[in-house]
Amino acid sequence: MSEHNAIHVEEHRDDEASKLGMWLFIFTELLLFGGLFLVYSIFRMQYHTAFHESSLELSVTIGAINTIVLLFSSMTVAMSLTAIQKNDQKRALIFIGITLFCAAVFLVNKYFEWGGKIHHGLYPGSELMALLDRGHHLYFSLYFFMTGLHALHIIIGMILLIVCLFKVKSKNLNNKDYVLLENGALYWHLVDLIWIFLFPLMYLLS
Amino acid sequence: MANNTTHTIEYKTLSIVLLVLMFLTFVTIEITSFHLGALTVTAALLIAGVKATIVMYHFMHLKYESLLLRILVAMVFVLFILIVVITFIDYAFR
CATH class of the missing domain: 1.20.5 (Single alpha-helices involved in coiled-coils or other helix-helix interfaces)
Structure with missing residues (x-):
């Protein structure tokens, strides 16, 4: 097999290894958020009533819309990979574009959600936060930290996908070399994966 | 060539996966409107686990x-x- 490859492969590339590397990175991300979920669960157990009352402050509608937007974008990014594998450059561009649009919609929703809270004086370090009792304080601190860290991941994912978008456009990313889009898509699915747990924990279980 | 061994998943399959995920989201929202304490929490987290598995299995190509x-x-x-x-x-x- 190596002899066979020596004739055909002019560049050194190992897609399997880059994907494995991406997965290992995803493991660290999962455990990072896993740790936060654990902290959330323990405090939820200890300050049950406060967490219950606080979670009623969140809009389930906005949360549900964002869930659907993220699930949809997860599908379109997977479709962009299918398109590039089929050497359909135009469709790949459209699907990455839709994914980026969904990401933007998610962030706009998040902006209004956070904006509402901040408008009412509820943000980390605010006077209102200092007046809250321990349970409410912990809930909103965790809410801002976890959704904030998640939003940061959305932004990083968007940057990755924008890079993919330009590479597809310049045909550097094509049906023979698409591991970057594969890894970008994996990262985007991770963002979706985290939200799948964040949504019921933060918005629904009240 | 040894590279590009990734399986190609058809658009149709991906669409069906999305529909299943949306349905499960809807089920989660409905279930959590019943306040049955620990039972509701367990059910919601179980469904989230199923959804995560589906995302990893199909969208993240883990199946292949x-x-x-x-x-x-x-x-x-x-x-x-x-x-x-x-x-x-x-x-x-x-």
Whole structure:
């Protein structure tokens, strides 16, 4: 097999290894958020009533819309990979574009959600936060930290996908070399994966 | 060429997967409107687990990946569940 490859492969590339590397990175991300979920669960157990009352402050509608937007974008990014594998450059561009649009919609929703809270004086370090009792304080601190860290991941994912978008456009990313889009898509699915747990924990279980 | 071994998933399959995920989201929202305490929490987290598995299996191509990678992913979740269980035992019996 190596002899066979020596004739055909002019560049050194190992897609399997880059994907494995991406997965290992995803493991660290999962455990990072896993740790936060654990902290959330323990405090939820200890300050049950406060967490219950606080979670009623969140809009389930906005949360549900964002869930659907993220699930949809997860599908379109997977479709962009299918398109590039089929050497359909135009469709790949459209699907990455839709994914980026969904990401933007998610962030706009998040902006209004956070904006509402901040408008009412509820943000980390605010006077209102200092007046809250321990349970409410912990809930909103965790809410801002976890959704904030998640939003940061959305932004990083968007940057990755924008890079993919330009590479597809310049045909550097094509049906023979698409591991970057594969890894970008994996990262985007991770963002979706985290939200799948964040949504019921933060918005629904009240 | 040894590269590009990734399986191509058809658009139709991906669409069906999305519909299933949307349905499960709807079920989660409906279930959590019944306030049955621990039962509701367990149900919501179980469904989230199913959704996560579907996303990893189909969207993240885990279905077509090597056994090694699939075992590694499973191990991460086993590790996390162990951490959660041990921490909760600690809080329950201290």
